[in-house]
Amino acid sequence: xxxxTQIPAALSVPEGENLVLNCSFTDSAIYNxxxxxQDPGKGLTSLLLIQSSQREQTSGxxxxxxxxxxxxxTLYIAASQPGDSATYLCAxxxxxxxxxxxxxxxxxxxxxx
Amino acid sequence: NAGVTQTPKFRVLKTGQSMTLLCAQDMNHExxxxxxxxxxxxxxxxxxxxxxxxxAKGEVPDGYNVSRLKKQNFLLGLESAAPSQTSVYxxxxxxxxxxxxxxxxxxxxxxRLSIL
Numbered sequence: 001x002x003x004x005t006q007i008p009a010a011l012s013v014p015e016g017e018n019l020v021l022n023c024s025f026t027d028s029a030i031y032n033x034x035x036x037x038q039d040p041g042k043g044l045t046s047l048l049l050i051q052s053s054q055r056e057q058t059s060g061x062x063x064x065x066x067x068x069x070x071x072x073x074t075l076y077i078a079a080s081q082p083g084d085s086a087t088y089l090c091a092x093x094x095x096x097x098x099x100x101x102x103x104x105x106x107x108x109x110x111x112x113x
Numbered sequence: 114n115a116g117v118t119q120t121p122k123f124r125v126l127k128t129g130q131s132m133t134l135l136c137a138q139d140m141n142h143e144x145x146x147x148x149x150x151x152x153x154x155x156x157x158x159x160x161x162x163x164x165x166x167x168x169a170k171g172e173v174p175d176g177y178n179v180s181r182l183k184k185q186n187f188l189l190g191l192e193s194a195a196p197s198q199t200s201v202y203x204x205x206x207x208x209x210x211x212x213x214x215x216x217x218x219x220x221x222x223x224x225r226l227s228i229l
């Protein structure tokens with residue numbers, strides 16, 4: 001059974017710092033990995049999608065990497081801003097069966113002005 | 114530019130009442146999913162559909178039923194609501210096109226459901 005783990009569960013950093021969020025998964029048979037952002041009481045906003053054949057994707061100040069063989073992904077946020085405060089979720093899309101997304105429990109990020 | 118639309122956005126029910134949550138997508142996607150999100154549990158799959166007229170159980174299907182009579186709609190029903198079903202429900206859809214690795218899941222804004 002696929003399991004996705006995100007560490008740390010919560011992170012608080014001062015504004016302007018660069019930071020890394022971690023995601024690990026147990027089964028490398030995936031189609032892709034998605035990083036989402038979720039603001040309190042809101043839905044999921046897709047940030048980046050990395051196909052299983054890719055190593056990284058970039059969007060603005062965000063860079064996500066994928067090492068499928070080791071079952072790891074990182075989300076790098078450069079020059080953090082208070083507006084980046086949110087919960088960040090990673091999810092892998094399974095190859096088998098429903099091809100559903102299996103989610104980690106998220107990292108709650110707080111950027112302090 | 115609607116994407117995935119969920120109705121209603123909020124609902125309060127009494128134990129034993131029934132209701133239906135509606136998910137509609139305008140992207141002609143084959144796959145549709147219902148997840149629930151609970152504190153400390155992350156998002157878990159309730160039911161899913163790989164095409165019109167087909168549905169299947171996910172991880173936590175008990176107490177729920179689904180129907181997909183039209184390709185664009187996926188309904189989630191609670192026949193007799195229980196307090197344990199208090200949660201935030203998300204619908205998602207994705208294409209079955211190739212390459213699968215390039216197909217993201219698109220999510221609705223969620224339905225916040227409280228069962229008293």
